[in-house]
Amino acid sequence: MTVNVLNNSEKTNTEILVDLLYRKVEGRLLEDAEKAFLNYLTVVWQTKDLPEVQDLVSSYGIKRAGFPLKGAENLTPERAAFLNGFTAHFLDLDDAQAHFRGHPSAVIMSTLFAVTTPEDKLEDFLWAFIQGVELAGKFGWVLNPAMALQGWHTTGMIGTIAAAAALGIYKKLPGQQLKSLLSLAATQASGLQIEAGSNGKPFNAGMAARDAVNAYLFCQTGLQADLDPFSAKHGWFKTVAGIDFQGAVIAENWLKPAEIEDPGLWIKQHPFCSAAMSGYDAAKELYQRGIRARECTRVILHFPAGGDHALRFKQPRTGKEGKFSLEYIVWQVLNDGDVHDQYFAVAKVKAEFSKWQKRIVRTNDLPLAEITARPTKITVELKNGQTETAMVSFPLGSAQQAFKRTELLWKLRQQVLMSDHNWQQFKLLLTRKNCTVAQILQLLKDRVGVNK
Amino acid sequence: MTVNVLNNSEKTNTEILVDLLYRKVEGRLLEDAEKAFLNYLTVVWQTKDLPEVQDLVSSYGIKRAGFPLKGAENLTPERAAFLNGFTAHFLDLDDAQAHFRGHPSAVIMSTLFAVTTPEDKLEDFLWAFIQGVELAGKFGWVLNPAMALQGWHTTGMIGTIAAAAALGIYKKLPGQQLKSLLSLAATQASGLQIEAGSNGKPFNAGMAARDAVNAYLFCQTGLQADLDPFSAKHGWFKTVAGIDFQGAVIAENWLKPAEIEDPGLWIKQHPFCSAAMSGYDAAKELYQRGIRARECTRVILHFPAGGDHALRFKQPRTGKEGKFSLEYIVWQVLNDGDVHDQYFAVAKVKAEFSKWQKRIVRTNDLPLAEITARPTKITVELKNGQTETAMVSFPLGSAQQAFKRTELLWKLRQQVLMSDHNWQQFKLLLTRKNCTVAQILQLLKDRVGVNK
Numbered sequence: 033m034t035v036n037v038l039n040n041s042e043k044t045n046t047e048i049l050v051d052l053l054y055r056k057v058e059g060r061l062l063e064d065a066e067k068a069f070l071n072y073l074t075v076v077w078q079t080k081d082l083p084e085v086q087d088l089v090s091s092y093g094i095k096r097a098g099f100p101l102k103g104a105e106n107l108t109p110e111r112a113a114f115l116n117g118f119t120a121h122f123l124d125l126d127d128a129q130a131h132f133r134g135h136p137s138a139v140i141m142s143t144l145f146a147v148t149t150p151e152d153k154l155e156d157f158l159w160a161f162i163q164g165v166e167l168a169g170k171f172g173w174v175l176n177p178a179m180a181l182q183g184w185h186t187t188g189m190i191g192t193i194a195a196a197a198a199l200g201i202y203k204k205l206p207g208q209q210l211k212s213l214l215s216l217a218a219t220q221a222s223g224l225q226i227e228a229g230s231n232g233k234p235f236n237a238g239m240a241a242r243d244a245v246n247a248y249l250f251c252q253t254g255l256q257a258d259l260d261p262f263s264a265k266h267g268w269f270k271t272v273a274g275i276d277f278q279g280a281v282i283a284e285n286w287l288k289p290a291e292i293e294d295p296g297l298w299i300k301q302h303p304f305c306s307a308a309m310s311g312y313d314a315a316k317e318l319y320q321r322g323i324r325a326r327e328c329t330r331v332i333l334h335f336p337a338g339g340d341h342a343l344r345f346k347q348p349r350t351g352k353e354g355k356f357s358l359e360y361i362v363w364q365v366l367n368d369g370d371v372h373d374q375y376f377a378v379a380k381v382k383a384e385f386s387k388w389q390k391r392i393v394r395t396n397d398l399p400l401a402e403i404t405a406r407p408t409k410i411t412v413e414l415k416n417g418q419t420e421t422a423m424v425s426f427p428l429g430s431a432q433q434a435f436k437r438t439e440l441l442w443k444l445r446q447q448v449l450m451s452d453h454n455w456q457q458f459k460l461l462l463t464r465k466n467c468t469v470a471q472i473l474q475l476l477k478d479r480v481g482v483n484k
Numbered sequence: 485m486t487v488n489v490l491n492n493s494e495k496t497n498t499e500i501l502v503d504l505l506y507r508k509v510e511g512r513l514l515e516d517a518e519k520a521f522l523n524y525l526t527v528v529w530q531t532k533d534l535p536e537v538q539d540l541v542s543s544y545g546i547k548r549a550g551f552p553l554k555g556a557e558n559l560t561p562e563r564a565a566f567l568n569g570f571t572a573h574f575l576d577l578d579d580a581q582a583h584f585r586g587h588p589s590a591v592i593m594s595t596l597f598a599v600t601t602p603e604d605k606l607e608d609f610l611w612a613f614i615q616g617v618e619l620a621g622k623f624g625w626v627l628n629p630a631m632a633l634q635g636w637h638t639t640g641m642i643g644t645i646a647a648a649a650a651l652g653i654y655k656k657l658p659g660q661q662l663k664s665l666l667s668l669a670a671t672q673a674s675g676l677q678i679e680a681g682s683n684g685k686p687f688n689a690g691m692a693a694r695d696a697v698n699a700y701l702f703c704q705t706g707l708q709a710d711l712d713p714f715s716a717k718h719g720w721f722k723t724v725a726g727i728d729f730q731g732a733v734i735a736e737n738w739l740k741p742a743e744i745e746d747p748g749l750w751i752k753q754h755p756f757c758s759a760a761m762s763g764y765d766a767a768k769e770l771y772q773r774g775i776r777a778r779e780c781t782r783v784i785l786h787f788p789a790g791g792d793h794a795l796r797f798k799q800p801r802t803g804k805e806g807k808f809s810l811e812y813i814v815w816q817v818l819n820d821g822d823v824h825d826q827y828f829a830v831a832k833v834k835a836e837f838s839k840w841q842k843r844i845v846r847t848n849d850l851p852l853a854e855i856t857a858r859p860t861k862i863t864v865e866l867k868n869g870q871t872e873t874a875m876v877s878f879p880l881g882s883a884q885q886a887f888k889r890t891e892l893l894w895k896l897r898q899q900v901l902m903s904d905h906n907w908q909q910f911k912l913l914l915t916r917k918n919c920t921v922a923q924i925l926q927l928l929k930d931r932v933g934v935n936k
Contacts, residue, residue, distance in 0.1 A: 087705040108560055114698075183723030188671065212684075219640065219684055220691055222674035224710075226718055232664075232671055232709030235702060239672055246566075246694075250687060253539040257684030258676075266678055271635030 045262040046211050048279030049167075052286045053201055053210070057162050063437070064292045065158035065165075066462065068127055070440040071299050072137040073476065075125045076100050076116070077447040084231065085119050098477035100145040109146045109249070113241035116142030121187070121237035123303035123376070124355050129165065130295040130403045132172040133180045133342075134187035135237060136194065137297075140164035142241035143195040144202050145469070147248060154467045156202055162292050164198030169291025170282040175273055177338060180225065188223020188236035189272070195244035203248070208259070215257035216247035218268040228305075228344055229353040295404040296431025299440070303376050304355040307342040309427040310408035311358040315365035317422040318412060325366035327414050330391055333358055334409035334423075336398040347389055351378040359392045360385065362410065401425065404432065448476060497714040498663050500731030501619075504738045505649055505662070509614050515889070516744045517610035517617075518914065520579055522892040523751050524589040525928065527577045528552055528568070529899040536683065537571050550929035552597040561598045561701070565693035568594030573639070573689035575755035575828070576807050581617065582747040582855045583624040585632045585794075586639035587689060588646065589749075592616040594693035595647040596654050597921070599700065606919045608654055614744050616650030621743025622734040627725055629790060632677065640675020640688035641724070647696035655700070660711070667709035668699035670720040680757075680796055681805040747856040748883025751892070755828050756807040759794040761879040762860035763810040767817035769874040770864060777818035779866050782843055785810055786861035786875075788850040799841055803830040811844045812837060814862065853877065856884065900928060 043051070079085060080099040092111055100116050103109025120126050120138040127137050140161050148157070171190045172179075180186055196217030200210040220243040223236040251257075261267050262277055269277035298306050311333060333340070345357040354360035355376050363385050364371040375381075401407045409423035426432035435443075445455060458475050461467045495503070531537060532551040544563055552568050555561025572578050572590035579589050592613050600609070623642045624631075632638055648669030652662040672695040675688040703709075713720050714729055721729035750758050763785060785792070797809040806812035807828050815837050816823045827833075853859045861875040878884040887895075897907060910927050913919045 084707060087707065088702070091701060091705045108563070110562065111560070182726075183718050185671070215679070215682075215684055216687060219637070219676040219679050219688055220674050222672050224671040224713065224720060224723055226710045226713065226715065227667070227671050230667075230710045231702075231707040232667055235668060235707075235709065236671055239698075242698075246691075249543060250540070250683075253543045255536060255539065255683040255687075257687065258678045258682045261676065261678065263678065266635050268676060271676055274634075 043279070044260040045264060045267065045277060045279035046214060046260045047207075048283055049214065049262060050207050050210050052283060053163050053167070053197055055287065057159055057287060057290065061162050061290050061292055062155065062158050064297065065161050067299070067435070067437060067440055068137050068161065068292075068297055069141065069158060070437070070444050071127055072120060072141045073100070074440070074444040074447050075123070076120050077444075077476075078125065079119050079122050082122065085115075085122060088115060088118060098473070100142070100473065102146055102148045102473065110242045110245045113143050113146035113245040114238035116145055117238035117241035118234045121234040124233075124305060125300050125303045127297040127299050128306035129169055129172070129291065129297055130406075131169040131176065131291060132165075132186060132190060132194075133176050134168065134172070134185075134191050136165045136168055136191075137161075138237040139187060139191035139195045139240040139244075140168075140198045142237070143199050143244040145473070146241065146245050147199060147203070148469045148473070150468060150470045152202065152469050154462070154469050154472065155465065157469050160198040160202035162290065163201050164194045165292045165297070166287060166290060167197045168194035169295070170286065174269070174275065174277065174281065177341075179273060181338065181341060183225050184272075185223035185225045185227060185233070185236050188240050189221050191223070191237070191240040192221040192243045193217045195240055196247050199244050199248050205251070208256070209251045211259045211261075212251045212255075212257045213247050215259065215261035216250060217244055218261040219257070220247065221268070221272075228342070228356050229348070229350070294431070296434070298431060299429045299435050301429055302371050303373055304361055304371070305342050307340065307406065308356075308358045308361050309429060310406045310424040311410060312361050312365065312371070313424040313427040314408055314410045314422040315362045316370070317424070318410060318420060319365055319369050321420065323366060323412055323414070323420055325363060325388060327416070328366065328391060328412045329415055330393070330413040331362060332411040333362070333392065333394045334398050334411065335394065335396050336400045336407060337396045339396065339398065339406070339408070340394060346392075346394065347386065348381055350380060351376040354381055358408070359389050362392070363388055406430070450475065495731070496712040497716060497719065497729060497731035498666060498712045499659075500735055501666065501714060502659050502662050504735060505615050505619070505653055507739065509611055509739060509742065513614050513742050513744055514607065514610050516749065517613050519751070519887070519889055519892055520589050520613065520744075520749055521593065521610065522889070522896050523579055524572060524593045525552070526892070526896040526899050527575070528572050529896075529928075530577065531571050531574050534574065537567075537574060540567060540570060550925070552594070552925065554597055554600045554925065562694045562697045565595050565598035565697040566690035568597055569690035569693035570686045573686040576685075576757060577752050577755045579749040579751050580758040581621055581624070581743065581749055582858075583621040583628065583743060584617075584638060584642060584646075585624055585628050586620065586637075586643050588617045588620055588643075589613075590689040591639060591643035591647045591692040591696075592620075592650045594689070595651050595696040597925070598693065598697055599651060599655070600921045600925070602920060602922045604654065604921050606914070606921050606924065607917065609921050612650040612654035614742065615653050616646040617744045617749070618739060618742060619649045620646035621747070622738065626721070626727065626729065626733065629793075631725060633790065633793060635677050636724075637675035637677045637679060637685070637688050640692050641673050643675070643689070643692035644673040644695045645669045647692055648699050651696050651700050657703070660708070661703045663711045664703045664707075664709045665699050667711065667713035668702060669696055670713040671709070672699065673720070673724075680794070680808050681800070681802070746883070748886070750883060751881045751887050753881055754823050755825055756813055756823070757794050759792065759858065760808075760810045760813050761881060762858045762876040763862060764813050764817065764823070765876040765879040766860055766862045766874040767814045768822070769876070770862060770872060771817055771821050773872065775818060775864055775866070775872055777815060777840060779868070780818065780843060780864045781867055782845070782865040783814060784863040785814070785844065785846045786850050786863065787846065787848050788852045788859060789848045791848065791850065791858070791860070792846055798844075798846065799838065800833055802832060803828040806833055810860070811841050814844070815840055858882070902927065
């Protein structure tokens with residue numbers, strides 16, 4: 033790793049970072065951010081009426097929740113952020129990013145919505161999001177895969193800081209306050225990967241959003257935290273990863289390329305871990321070739337070393353664990369041609385799966401790939417003695433096979449059930465330079481009462 | 485370290501911990517807990533009217549705050565916990581414990597007060613506190629000094645889990661919910677030591693209390709997190725410290741002796757870091773022998789290796805940094821015979837100190853001591869050519885030189901300014917088996933309006 037110091041030698045790491053965050057980003061990146069925005073709304077709407085979400089909402093004493101939530105008289109912005117993050121990540125349907133190894137929108141957008149006031153512009157929201165993704169990706173690039181392999185849930189760990197950074201930019205905080213904000217985000221950053229497969233995982237996303245908002249509220253009073261939380265000697269990187277972090281390392285490629293375009297955001301079709309997306313596409317290919325589960329005597333899942341780390345469960349017991357099991361996904365696809373989203377919500381997986389699962393083995397024999405790729409190969413040995421294989425590196429929804437804006441708009445339209453008139457208004461708003469986030473929320477909110 | 489498995493081999497680490505937390509503790513330990521309770525109230529009352537605390541209180545839109553706070557219509561229990569913790573730790577006047585290397589009451593009692601309902605008994609509060617201290621101490625015994633030396637603020641890290649454990653016991657949660665509660669505490673546990681010297685440090689204490697309450701609210705909805713957060717293979721200990729934790733290691737000496745009595749709680753006289761308490765007493769001894777700052781040509785502060793780790797600032801710039809500077813404390817004592825509490829609040833230390841400070845050096849030449857001791861020696865070289873030394877290992881306020889109950893009651897009386905009638909009632913309440921925490925709070929609260 034070559035390092036150019038960029039005349040920053042007299043600045044602290046945190047000062048360098050703050051300068052980077054204030055950089056204006058290029059207009060074309062806004063298109064990527066808008067796609068993530070549409071997908072976030074779709075996912076939250078798809079999830080918000082589930083009993084787990086509604087249980088949480090009622091535990092806060094709110095009757096009707098117009099998602100995404102913002103702080104209001106009957107709901108603190110911390111609680112709004114937490115509920116947004118929990119909901120956005122609950123089905124594991126939200127976007128993912130490879131350097132970050134986490135879920136950007138669930139933490140960053142959940143935070144931004146929670147603190148939105150009537151004046152806040154959609155364009156500022158999207159720009160702040162791009163910078164949050166940038167921080168998440170660049171920090172992830174420095175820290176991963178070690179951080180994830182150590183058992184940290186990077187969505188919580190790095191996500192808290194990314195969400196706080198985006199919030200600071202959204203609200204145009206002055207430098208000193210932004211440094212305090214980042215400091216309080218760093219001191220709150222946490223999250224364990226063992227929560228995957230339980231409600232603790234979406235909790236972690238909510239936690240990160242909540243913590244960013246908490247830090248913001250604290251800084252607004254003028255109280256200051258340590259102003260160089262990323263100090264090489266004893267800052268956050270040193271404590272969590274033993275790394276002598278140098279701000280110049282990320283300065284030299286900040287937004288070059290932007291993390292939102294390369295490695296970019298992965299957008300999902302189904303509620304399972306993004307690490308299974310290539311395997312899912314490979315299984316579909318096999319099904320289309322006529323392969324059926326009952327004819328397989330042996331199924332081999334091939335990954336590069338560490339490529340199945342996030343797929344924690346070979347023998348999932350619950351649907352939630354099944355989100356992190358390529359075995360569970362392959363079984364569904366080879367049986368029925370596709371997964372059933374509701375199978376990821378069952379309390380107990382079918383006995384039929386547990387029996388069939390014994391035919392599957394994993395192996396880590398693929399060569400290591402670029403971070404933008406997620407190669408997965410499936411070999412099936414059939415009763416007739418034949419063998420078939422399928423391999424996918426860039427699944428549908430990956431940055432290389434991205435959904436189009438029109439596809440994402442269509443997905444959202446399926447969820448929000450707006451009147452045609454409001455839908456036209458909504459699409460028009462998106463194109464207007466001065467559109468506010470509150471205007472968007474108003475159009476979505478109008479349907480809450482009707483929808484339930 | 486010898487380990488007896490205690491027939492627990494079939495239980496998970498978290499199940500072992502839950503069993504330990506449910507153990508009834510001995511009555512005499514309640515006396516230690518009551519002392520901590522009195523000191524907590526004293527410290528919170530001494531701090532609650534400071535501008536920083538009141539700024540935070542008003543930022544939450546509350547007009548009158550009857551400390552310690554509990555969740556109420558206009559204040560979520562998370563916010564109450566945060567404000568309690570921030571206030572209790574703000575002056576660094578709160579108690580400390582050597583294994584934990586942190587501040588038990590600021591996190592645990594702040595949490596318990598925040599969720600107190602009219603029915604909750606003081607005795608249950610104190611028992612829960614004892615168990616929280618026990619977890620903090622035993623976890624600290626496993627993790628420190630490595631955790632602190634790595635830059636973690638153990639008050640935040642271990643404190644979150646200790647506060648959650650106490651909360652679970654206080655509220656008599658069933659085993660499954662208690663496991664989820666501990667899991668969500670572990671996934672939220674965080675805190676950086678670099679915040680020492682800024683408002684980020686009391687923020688960390690507030691954060692730990694807030695996170696414990698957040699976890700509790702979440703679990704109350706019935707939502708579950710991973711049920712073995714302390715799994716040896718990939719649980720919290722593994723991720724944060726690379727340790728293959730075995731629950732049996734802490735089971736064999738759980739409450740034998742109890743952490744609240746050995747190493748016990750240190751209670752402070754002045755608002756500086758407990759790592760400076762021995763040095764402070766040694767400086768006072770030198771002053772009493774007639775040594776004066778102006779006569780010293782050289783001052784040597786002797787510690788064991790690592791003994792001055794928490795005393796981060798040799799040349800503090802602000803009063804807040806001066807809380808973590810034995811240099812700053814020794815200068816005050818050798819000038820004026822004692823420290824001035826307000827000197828730890830100034831925005832800039834006096835130029836006079838900065839000049840005199842150059843005469844001071846540190847050395848780590850003392851032998852390592854028992855964890856219960858904190859040896860500090862001071863050598864002064866005088867203008868007349870003479871040399872004097874003083875050494876203290878167990879300062880006033882340490883468990884070995886503990887304040888008496890009557891002294892702590894007197895300190896509290898100085899703060900709360902109750903009427904004599906209410907004070908007699910207060911003391912009577914403390915002795916009653918069925919006294920509730922709400923009754924105590926009511927007596928304190930009555931004075932808020934009058935006092936301000």
